[in-house]
Structures are given as C-alpha cells and as structure tokens.
Amino acid sequence: MAQRREERTAAIIAAAWDLAREEGIGGLTLRGLARVVGVRQPSLYEYFESKHALYDAMFAVGNRQLLERLDGLSLPDDPRAALKAFMATFVDFALEDDARQQLLFQRPIVGFEPGAASYDAAVQVLERGIAMITAAGLTDQGDVDCFVAMVGGLIAAQASNEPGGDRWARHLERLIDLYLDNPRQGRTR
C-alpha cells in the first residue's frame, strides 16, 4: 500500500511543523523529530533522503495550505474590497505561526533552496497576489513592488516586535487604500 506510506509521510511532516513551532525552524533536528514521531532517528531516512528533503516537504505543505486558504475565500466583486480581504487572509496566515512564516517567506536555513515542485505552490501564491493588486488598479511595476514591500514590512514588524498582537497589522486596510489611491503616475484629482 503506497497510501499507507503517504499518510505516514504526511504525519511526519505535521509533527515536524509542530516541533518547529516549539523549537524554532532552525532548531529542528532529526533526533527530536524521531522522538515525537515515536521512531529512531535513522528510520526517518525511509521517508526523507536528507534533512533538506524534509525542509522541502515542509515548505511545500506550508505553501499548499496557504494556497488552499486563499482559494477558499469568497471574495467580494469590488476589486479593492477583494484585495483587502485577500491580503488580510495572507497577513493572518503569516502571523499565525512564526516558524512557518520564517520558512515560507524568509530564508532562515543556510543552503536550503526549495525544489522546483515545492516552489510551484509559492509561485502560484505570488501570482494570485499580483493579479489581485493589478485588478485593484496598480499596474505599474514600481507600485506593485511598493505594495508588496509594505505588506511584508507590516508582517515583519508585527511578528518580531509584538507577536500575537495587531499594533501593526491593524493598519493594513488603511495602507491598502493609501497605496491604491496614490499610484506613481496618478493625479490626486
């Protein structure tokens, strides 16, 4: 049964995420993971050929979760309202889990580059985001860049200075309006 093996693999990845949440993404070790899974450390090599392969699988699962959540949204017709709902979901997702935010949106593991298959989900997320921004009226590359940087800055400030709070995140909607209302070439009136 190949299905049995896939379920087991998924359970190990889930346990790895649990552990990363406690120990930090960089503090994840195969010994620790084996302990919570209930096997000996070498047995994990039956499911992942290296530690990098484990990170890669975690990266893929995390991005697929994000993609599912974004695709599950029932967005309003108004492009601006839709963008706000989309980005609020994105920010919530990022702030829910610091370890996940680090592995998905930063590069905290030296030498780790996600494989093409795992990267695919991340690319899809980015494409959806840019499509939403464009639909809301920001077509200039510089405007899109600034918008993306702003959202990333909010997330980073919130996660590192006040995890669990909303001191920064609560300004998201206002800032979205600000950016949409002031494109680079735009006139205020």
Add this chain to the structure above:
Amino acid sequence: MAQRREERTAAIIAAAWDLAREEGIGGLTLRGLARVVGVRQPSLYEYFESKHALYDAMFAVGNRQLLERLDGLSLPDDPRAALKAFMATFVDFALEDDARQQLLFQRPIVGFEPGAASYDAAVQVLERGIAMITAAGLTDQGDVDCFVAMVGGLIAAQASNEPGGDRWARHLERLIDLYLDNPRQGRTR
C-alpha cells in the same frame, strides 16, 4: 598597556565582520576567525569570554558605526527634507552589508540578546529616527509605526530580492512623501 589590548580587540571584531560578510553571520565560527586573525582558536578566549560576547561586541560596533554616520550628516533645515536625507542614509547603511543588516536589524542568532551596553547605541538610533519622523509631522503612534514598517519592508525586499540594486530602495522618497501627506487623522484638504 591596556590600549594595546583594546586595539587588538577592535582588530578581531573587524576581522569577524569581514568573515561574516563572506560566510554569513550564522556561519561565523571561532576557528575560522582565529585562522584569519592568525592565532589559534583558544586564544580568542583571551578577548571574548564566549561566542555570544563576540556577537555582542560586533552588534555594538555596528550600531556605533550607524550612529556615527547619522550624526555626521549635515541635514537641511526643512524637516521633510531632513527626514528624507536621514532615512536615505539609514537605508544605504542597511543595504551596504547584508551580514550587518541581519545582526543589527533582525535576530538571526538563536539565543543571542545584546547586552544593555551594546543595546544602548541601537536605542539611540531608534530615538533619533523617531525624532526626525515626529519633527516632519507624524506624531501619531500608528503613523510612526507604519512609517517604520514601510522603511523596514523596503530594506528587506531590496536585500533579499535584489541585493546591490535599487528596484525597491529608489521609491523611498516618494513613499516618505506619501506617508507624511496622509496621517491617520489628516484631511487631504
């Protein structure tokens, strides 16, 4: 001569920064540092009682460099122009050296918290920045938070997506105008 010792300590810290620039801040090892300094690894313990103490000294030196550069600016009288010049210098400093940016503005070393003395310079930098923002007209805490997050977001996006370029950094002045012209409670006219 205690002076001789201080000079040697400073030289070791400088070498550590050189090495961190090559190997990454997390890849810095005492053995590697000893090699480039020209001594054996245990000899470093004559100058730093632990690796954390070395990081702490590096953190302090980096922040003092930033403080010197900011204090050395001859700023225009106009508060808005002054803020732009101040922040441009800050962003340049952060983007000059990725390892330095990581140690100073992120927390890439697990378990490392700068000591009070080293933290002092960092606090002074932040205070100066907030004073500049306030002088330019943003007095609301939420406005200051958003401004700081925006600058951090620009730096992070630039450093991680296009090191050495200016695709994000070049929008700094325009975004400063945008934030100053649109305070939370403000009216456009």
Add this chain to the structure above:
DNA sequence: GTCTATAGTTTGATAGAC
C-alpha cells in the same frame, strides 16, 4: 520498514604547559 551501532564531522569551551 525499523532497529542497533557507529562513522564522520563540526563546534564551543577548558586545562595546563610555556
């Protein structure tokens, strides 16, 4: 597929001679 055993490496830190 899981185990025991261990190789092989790297690291921070200490002891003690000089």
Add this chain to the structure above:
DNA sequence: GTCTATCAAACTATAGAC
C-alpha cells in the same frame, strides 16, 4: 598571552542485522 591537546556535545548520514 599564546600555545597544544583535548573534552564534551551535538548533528547528519550510513551499514547491516532482523
């Protein structure tokens, strides 16, 4: 103050029995 020698610990990864 610098050295040699070494400890003690952690980790990833592999070999081979069952």
